[in-house]
Amino acid sequence: xALVTVGKSASYKDAASLAKEAxxxxxxxxxxEEYKLLSNIKTAKIVKPKEPKANQQSDNAASGSRETILQKxxxxxxxxxxxxxxxxxxxxxxxxxxxxxxxxxxxxxxxRAGKMAVLAEIKRASPSKxxxxxxxxxx
Numbered sequence: 284x285a286l287v288t289v290g291k292s293a294s295y296k297d298a299a300s301l302a303k304e305a306x307x308x309x310x311x312x313x314x315x316e317e318y319k320l321l322s323n324i325k326t327a328k329i330v331k332p333k334e335p336k337a338n339q340q341s342d343n344a345a346s347g348s349r350e351t352i353l354q355k356x357x358x359x360x361x362x363x364x365x366x367x368x369x370x371x372x373x374x375x376x377x378x379x380x381x382x383x384x385x386x387x388x389x390x391x392x393x394x395r396a397g398k399m400a401v402l403a404e405i406k407r408a409s410p411s412k413x414x415x416x417x418x419x420x421x422x
Contacts, residue, residue: 306393315389352411 292298305311350358408414 311393312390356410 292301302311305314405419406415407417407419
């Protein structure tokens, strides 16, 4: 569906062929492995926005511009993380981790014989646009 939507193929049949070729050639796995590396929470490094010195205005304030959406998201995420560190005991985090369902073997799921595989994202809300449709049924 995504290949048709973005104009990479003219039909769902062509899109399915392209997807099969990508899987068979290993290109899909390579892209997926790169995605895993980029999105792995254990290796992700959160960079806090630099705080301006007491006698110095921030670059945005000095130029008269407002905080960008990315700066706002980064600042808010850092604030939320600091709050969570202070209010959530380590034992509670470990308990939640132990109760999580194991991750899905993505490659195994795609290779299942006789099954159509669809990978999609349902966006309920966006940091920049707010709520889109919170009650959407994904099943």
